[in-house]
Amino acid sequence: MADRALYQDFVVTRSDRLLRTAYLLTRDWALAEDLLQESLTKAWFAWARVDEPEAYVRRVLVTTYTSWWRRKWRAELPAADLPDTPSHDTTGRLGERDTLWEAVGRLPARQRAVVVLRFYEDLPVTEVARLLGCQTGTVKSQTAKALAKLRVDELIAEELHR
Amino acid sequence: MTVQDLRDVLHAHAESPAPANPARHEQIQQRIRVVRRRRRLGAGTAVMAIAALGFPLLSGTAQPPSEITVATQPSGAPGTTELPEKFTSPDGTEYRRLALTHIEKSGSHTAKVTIPVTGKPLDVAGICTSGSRMGGSPHVKIDGGIAVGGGFGPCGKEMSLLPLTLPPGAHDRITITFDTKTSGTACVRADGKGPCEPVKPERAAWTLAVYEWTPPERPVEPEAPRDLPRRLDGYTLADSATGTWPRDRSATFRVLGDGHPLGIDHICTGDLADRLWIGYRVGGKDSPSSGACGVWKKGSFPMAMTKFTVPKGKRVTITVTLRMSGEATNRPVRWSVGLFRR
Numbered sequence: 001m002a003d004r005a006l007y008q009d010f011v012v013t014r015s016d017r018l019l020r021t022a023y024l025l026t027r028d029w030a031l032a033e034d035l036l037q038e039s040l041t042k043a044w045f046a047w048a049r050v051d052e053p054e055a056y057v058r059r060v061l062v063t064t065y066t067s068w069w070r071r072k073w074r075a076e077l078p079a080a081d082l083p084d085t086p087s088h089d090t091t092g093r094l095g096e097r098d099t100l101w102e103a104v105g106r107l108p109a110r111q112r113a114v115v116v117l118r119f120y121e122d123l124p125v126t127e128v129a130r131l132l133g134c135q136t137g138t139v140k141s142q143t144a145k146a147l148a149k150l151r152v153d154e155l156i157a158e159e160l161h162r
Numbered sequence: 163m164t165v166q167d168l169r170d171v172l173h174a175h176a177e178s179p180a181p182a183n184p185a186r187h188e189q190i191q192q193r194i195r196v197v198r199r200r201r202r203l204g205a206g207t208a209v210m211a212i213a214a215l216g217f218p219l220l221s222g223t224a225q226p227p228s229e230i231t232v233a234t235q236p237s238g239a240p241g242t243t244e245l246p247e248k249f250t251s252p253d254g255t256e257y258r259r260l261a262l263t264h265i266e267k268s269g270s271h272t273a274k275v276t277i278p279v280t281g282k283p284l285d286v287a288g289i290c291t292s293g294s295r296m297g298g299s300p301h302v303k304i305d306g307g308i309a310v311g312g313g314f315g316p317c318g319k320e321m322s323l324l325p326l327t328l329p330p331g332a333h334d335r336i337t338i339t340f341d342t343k344t345s346g347t348a349c350v351r352a353d354g355k356g357p358c359e360p361v362k363p364e365r366a367a368w369t370l371a372v373y374e375w376t377p378p379e380r381p382v383e384p385e386a387p388r389d390l391p392r393r394l395d396g397y398t399l400a401d402s403a404t405g406t407w408p409r410d411r412s413a414t415f416r417v418l419g420d421g422h423p424l425g426i427d428h429i430c431t432g433d434l435a436d437r438l439w440i441g442y443r444v445g446g447k448d449s450p451s452s453g454a455c456g457v458w459k460k461g462s463f464p465m466a467m468t469k470f471t472v473p474k475g476k477r478v479t480i481t482v483t484l485r486m487s488g489e490a491t492n493r494p495v496r497w498s499v500g501l502f503r504r
Contacts, residue, residue: 008187009301009341009343011186011187011190012187012301013298013299013301013343015186016180016299016315016316019180020176020177020180021176023175023176023180024172024175024176028451028466028467028468028469029180029181029453029466030181030451030452030453030466030467030468031451031468031469033181033183033186033451033452033453034451037186037189037190037193038193040190041190041193041194041197044190044194045194045197096163096167097167097170097171097174100163100167100168100171101171101175102396104168104171104172115168115172116172119165119168119169119172120169120172120173120176147165147168150163150168151163152163152164152165152167152168
């Protein structure tokens with residue numbers, strides 16, 4: 001059980017890291033701040049029952065983000081599928097990594113969350129499944145779909161199943 | 163592209179400079195109050211349960227700091243030269259150090275300094291003298307209670323300054339506590355099985371100081387912000403406004419929605435540029451989005467675009483409001499706000 005008196009310390013010390021995760025989900029620093037604050041507010045009311053504050057807030061962050069996306073009242077509307085022919089930046093200045101970043105932004109919310117948790121937070125499949133409240137098989141299939149959409153080389157098969 | 167490329171891209175974007183939010187603490191408090199009020203209206207019993215917890219809202223750390231350092235520190239320690247006794251900022255503001263202290267990578271997480279209240283504006287300064295970028299940064303409290311908004315951010319090798327606003331009733335002396343203690347817990351299962359092993363928090367060493375400052379006698383106009391980019395992440399610059407705070411405290415855009423997202427981004431110049439806080443009002447409603455003004459000195463544009471959707475054919479007014487965090491006498495900030503269309 002988390003000590004409620006330590007909530008403020010948690011906010012101060014962990015916000016920066018959580019904000020960065022929120023940014024990868026929302027791709028907008030202001031929205032990320034909004035998402036972080038919403039999640040921390042929810043956490044405050046559950047604080048006395050929370051055993052692992054960071055894992056708890058991260059879970060709230062992801063579920064709040066996906067619920068925003070479902071409601072579609074946020075500005076961002078990622079496409080479910082990438083076009084068959086990738087669009088090119090007219091200036092021709094975008095490198096492969098810029099293109100990859102743009103493609104991550106087009107992933108549906110759930111797949112983007114899986115990508116962020118697996119490849120930024122480096123969480124194992126079981127932990128991602130626990131955070132998202134789904135089966136490990138679902139995480140694996142969502143990862144595979146996301147990587148296919150991102151056209152990421154899947155030669156490293158174990159990445160999917162670790 | 164490989165999975166490693168994907169990891170690199172995610173890390174590169176996530177580790178880019180995040181806008182500071184000195185008001186986060188207050189904003190979360192406000193959200194908690196709103197939720198409590200809503201619950202109180204919805205269910206009287208819920209109010210009783212929350213009140214019965216008996217905890218002060220956002221109270222401070224339960225443990226007292228174990229070490230007290232009072233406004234002195236040996237010279238020659240790491241970081242001392244970077245936090246000099248006196249310095250003058252580019253806009254002519256004279257800073258005078260009132261106290262200096264250190265927190266090492268091992269040992270006590272806290273340091274305290276006691277300073278006289280002179281009536282002049284105060285800043286706290288910090289510089290990370292050793293440690294990784296993920297090393298914890300100190301948070302700051304005044305007289306053991308009210309926390310200073312924002313923070314020093316990741317372990318950085320350049321001096322950071324934060325405004326220090328005194329609580330009501332501060333008279334002769336105040337005690338400022340710097341604390342690098344982390345209270346969150348995290349664990350990982352390295353192989354996807356077995357027990358969840360706690361992640362050991364990283365520590366960094368910090369040199370910290372409190373400065374009072376004397377503003378320039380007359381306002382010093384900063385240089386004009388650089389031109390906003392014409393294209394930004396798939397958006398095109400459609401309109402812009404410029405001004406100088408405190409003379410100009412808002413900008414207004416009247417837009418006709420075309421069904422595509424709109425974005426607003428901003429940059430500022432001046433020594434206090436990153437303390438200018440940008441808020442939005444869209445179609446007469448306050449937007450929950452807000453952020454510190456971006457500072458663009460070098461490298462790529464510090465994008466922090468706030469996005470809106472205006473239905474096709476609908477006319478709305480977007481008002482951008484600018485608010486300064488902390489004291490800023492005779493220290494204007496020039497700003498440039500751009501409206502982008504997708």
